[in-house]
Amino acid sequence: MQSLRVALGNRSYPIHIGAGLIDQPALYAPHLGSGKVAVVTNEVVAPLYLARVRAALAAAGAESIEIVVPDGETAKGWQTLDRVFDALLAARCGRDGVIVALGGGVVGDLAGFAAAVYLRGVPFIQVPTTLLAQVDSSVGGKTAINHARGKNMIGAFHQPLAVIADVATLDTLPERELRAGLAEVIKHGFVLDAAFVAWLEANVGALLARERAALERAVQRCCELKADVVAADEREAGLRAVLNFGHTFGHAIETGLGYGAWLHGEAVAAGMAMAAELSVRAGLLEADAARRVRALIARAGLPAHGPELPVERYLELMAVDKKAARGRTRFVLLEAIGCAALRDDVSERAVCEAILACTPRTPAPAAR
């Protein structure tokens, strides 16, 4: 087991990474209060890991209840959240209890936001069971639900007490979700660590084959990178925004197609290809580096092209992206592999061109 720490003063917390961790009572015990533990998970994860987590909690001396929500991005809305509140209140969970988020990014974001606002805030533990959640969404305290007008529009910064990332749970992850998680792995390299990109180029096959040592190393490196960024900029006043590389375009894709049509990681993958293309058009990045971005995305089995939405729709969807400042959309671009830059002076024309370059267009009938 590897352990590292997110340094945030009195909100600091450990991240444990290894195989078989969900069964270890000692990893939960330091973080339990005197009250009930509510394990929030979904219908897919529950049959696989819920009993084991509850057994470990019982061995750690905690009484637990379970709250099982539907699977998928559509669960990340108010309706499901209200069901979680209802179950917490029905079980009389108090401020002396803890919420455990057992599942992927949707469960982590939903249960984390529930913890942030239930009784004005109760503690929670992240037990991520997808690659995406282990390398990204479970670390850093960002929690949210979606709104009809945009993804993650309603949320809170609420740091967990601990993150327990059991890479053995990735054995049951569907192939498509494994690849989607790789998008966030690759993202960490593109914006922060050129050496890690080189390692990924050499090891993407081992990761797709779920070789445990490779997965453990990838999760650990992403958590190290993310922990440093979060410690430096918890509430995304500046630096932390680099982790949104690909996300402005990606959120537009997700919202434009309706949540869940594309997985988050797939949309981010296409979004990273667009952002790299935009970086070239903005004169920041060599064309060869953008080709390397697209190549690694493709080797991970991810889309390096976005869906064929009208360009105007992309622009409209990006304008409500919450990273917009003073009415301008701020983009995370690349200056080189491993080196990101925030820019809000990009021309709309360059954005349109980058979108068009990365979306396969059927010629209009009149042009045939």
Next chain:
Amino acid sequence: MQSLRVALGNRSYPIHIGAGLIDQPALYAPHLGSGKVAVVTNEVVAPLYLARVRAALAAAGAESIEIVVPDGETAKGWQTLDRVFDALLAARCGRDGVIVALGGGVVGDLAGFAAAVYLRGVPFIQVPTTLLAQVDSSVGGKTAINHARGKNMIGAFHQPLAVIADVATLDTLPERELRAGLAEVIKHGFVLDAAFVAWLEANVGALLARERAALERAVQRCCELKADVVAADEREAGLRAVLNFGHTFGHAIETGLGYGAWLHGEAVAAGMAMAAELSVRAGLLEADAARRVRALIARAGLPAHGPELPVERYLELMAVDKKAARGRTRFVLLEAIGCAALRDDVSERAVCEAILACTPRTPAPAAR
């Protein structure tokens, strides 16, 4: 104008108290960002003060939009909150904007919670227009909405940038709401300041007659008392709980009757009478002091008795009160006028007796 400060490090903020303040651009100006200002208010307050606030914001250089929600406690739920999010997103309000809460406790709690979670948190300014909001709910950063299973169950601690309490707005306050606000004024005295209780006993008539100097002094003293408590215990780990005097019983009354049947202050008034009675039965308080509590409540035109709900219903409703710790309900009791004590060792029997002593009971038909 009086100004005081809530000392919370980098979240410190001023409270301005006086007549005619809502028209003064200089009070808003230091707190405005580069983005839009969204003024959240309700259908009753909007015709009275919205145009004046927007004029002052315009004079301070800010572009503003208005979001008008229904009046009353029933507005303090997810449905209304979602309409606020919808309006914020439709107007493309960003993190560089500010939300202004213009109205009473419901608007302040709702708009404050919206600010706490919209885009994971945007700043807000409290412009309270009821006595209750000026002396209590606008200060201290508690924000919340109600849940079908309990009042204020979903919320956040989110401090405003400033509180602008214009006592001239109390001129238009309905008589019943003025009295309800007095309940929270009196509460501050009962738990923290015996001298203030004596002043209130001498000046309750002047307050009911809306003499401006008396109102200004009452608002100022309550804000001073509350600012000190909040500075010492922002997130209600201990001391701050004394401000919940009367609220455990009061929330049971509000939830038991359905939100809005009794005003919050009316329920708190009856709850304070019950809590004083319980203090006597727990051996903490002289019976004479409890009589003084009831007398001041009655002189303020407030109920010193609760509604005739079954005692079991009271107990059930109090058990889900969020102040419950380890399954026990923690009560704020009095050791003397001006001196509160937190107790979680009160017998259920004493609680039942206190409720019965403070609810008029119709004799059962068989006993006639």
